[in-house]
Amino acid sequence: MKHQPTAPRELTDVFVRGFKNSFGKRVEIRDTKITGLVLRVTPKDKKTFTLHTRLITAEKVQITLGSYPTTSLKDARAFAMNHLAEIQRGHDPRQQARSAKAAAEALSLTFNALLDEIEPIFAVTKSTWRAGSRFGRTKSEARSAIENVFQSLLGKPVGKLCLPDLSKAVRDYKPKRPRKGKTSANGSAARALTYLRPVFDWAAHRGRFAKEGAGRDPKLHLPDLAQIHDPSIDDPTLEGKRERVLSQDELIRVMPLLVYPAPAGLRPELEPCKDYGPVAFRFILLTLSRREEVTEARRKDFDLQSGTWTKEVKTRRKPGSHGPAERRIVTVPLSASAIELLLSLPSFVQGQPEDLVFPSSGGGLLCNWDRTQEALNRLSATSGWHRHDLRRTAATILKQLRVKPAVIDTLLCHLNPYNREQVSSAAPAYLVDEKILHDAVDQERDAVNLLADALAKICKRYPTSDLSKSAATSSSLSLKRGPSPWASFG
Known part of the structure; x- marks a missing residue:
């Protein structure tokens, strides 16, 4: 939308509260007290404080500081000064805002909701994430394996997941229908861990998801599951590559x-x-x-x-x-x-x-x-x-x-x-x-x-x-x- 510029002036509470937009276009009024602080007013008199400045790389940025009167003029100036100080230190305030948003989202997004997000994405290229990809399954193989092993954590916000909790779920998992003479389910636990690791890497922009646009938006700060011990490594009852053939006598x-x-x-x-x-x-x-x-x-x-x-x-x-x-x-x-x-x-x-x-x-x-x-x-x-x-x-x-x-x-x-x-x-x-x-x-x-x-x-x-x-x-x-x-x- 095109805007109607007006002459810069020192903004005051009285001016901001009483200003009415009669131009029929969005109006931008620059503050002379804090360089880059701008008051935007729409034709319907919705007022927003923004900061117009440049990063140390000379890139132009516009950062929304808040809507008036929820954000006062005093608060807008304080926010603007903090952002300008961060820019002087070489930081990008927009990235900090994204991180703060991701942290807040991680505190409300549950483990189960994250699986709901990733399942249709991974299902495009991974058969293990497609429902019914294996005989007799109504859910995808990967989803079933993860839910079985991490059942107690599914309702927990992902922002509160920590390596000790995840490691304990892997270590303590027991078979639902144990076979005769078998008391552990280390193979199933290891398989669930293998399926879950790329999910967390995708959400946290790790490994092959580190390139821009490859991972989740916004990025979440999640534990690196590569640091969890694979319980199948030390299980003598599990075999790696099978080479078993029946002998003639068998x-x-x-x-x-x-x-x-x-x-x-x-x-x-x-x-x-x-x-x-x-x-x-x-x-x-x-x-x-x-x-x-x-x-x-x-x-x-x-x-x-x-x-x-x-x-x-x-x-x-x-x-x-x-x-x-x-x-x-x-x-x-x-x-x-x-x-x-x-x-x-x-x-x-x-x-x-x-x-x-x-x-x-x-x-x-x-x-x-x-x-x-x-x-x-x-x-x-x-x-x-x-x-x-x-x-x-x-x-x-x-x-x-x-x-x-x-x-x-x-x-x-x-x-x-x-x-x-x-x-x-x-x-x-x-x-x-x-x-x-x-x-x-x-x-x-x-x-x-x-x-x-x-x-x-x-x-x-x-x-x-x-x-x-x-x-x-x-x-x-x-x-x-x-x-x-x-x-x-x-």
Whole structure:
């Protein structure tokens, strides 16, 4: 808005109180007593004191001191003199005002409200901050982890959060549903700390958020969570990078249990014909799939004529990329054994296109994987392995069968299966996963059939016992193939 300048004069209480603006524009009246002090008056006679001056860098600044009569002329002059003194010392009063505002906001902004702020921002580039990004979650993985560990602090103003309180929450966190023989939850606490640290760095303009415009506005003064000890480091029950694979002897004991109907007595609370858990484990092993891919598999995703499975797989975003991440759609070949397995399931043979192939006993998404895992461990007398280790075991078997790493990586549905092939990063854009020649060698299909052959030979070597006669009989449903090329078998 343009303003109407008037001649400078020494401002007085009587003048300020009685001045009326008759110019139809905003009026600015400079005070001759304090250099830079200006009285602004709008056409509606709203009066505001401002300071017009320059920083030591010669940058022009205008600082609002307050509205009259809430801020008196005496107070306005005192504020102006204080700001001028700060400028002489090389400070920027505007930054001090922002810091004061941030400090006041931090005393009213709760921990939970800060999470509400950051969730939609981080969700754009981080799948862990997107609701439903993992099977069975209504909240984002990161939000759930943070709320579990820091539950007692969520209603507290972030300005009152201190390192001892945050560290105590991490140190004292106990599992809500402790596993047998497990009394600590250091892995969960460490994961929550990992998710929360960039939130605090964003709000405090630390690390990669230190550049102008990268962090929260206004900046908050929050503790640096890098100074909190990670409890998982000293926990001997936690492992870092998993390299667990099942040995041949373990597979001999486990595989006859991975059947449908489930072995009698595996889970007494479930009828064997309603328990698709064990056979889902077998399908993971035969197809090198992730748990969530098998859980969400539907009848319409499979084309038995071409022997393929089309599925969504997770993808890892490149650092610095923007926009919502999308899951990739891939089509993978199925071995004859995997197809026979599908044809043995009532859910597949009798199901509608949208029906789940591996449903729960109630017809929904298969859950309680841990209970199935514990039951399998008990009956097979094995331990220390996880369902994801089946995927790693299958990949390791293919490596032992001398299948090319790029072929194995393709079956694992990793983003760039050519990163070991000494080709450029542009290779995936040109080597499209599309079958053009009908009579070309299908290396991926050959690989899954080699895998099925090797697993079939394992089952044939299983010594049938009273415990697993029915399981051993059922296990032959999808494993009747020719001699295995797995050379390690005698």
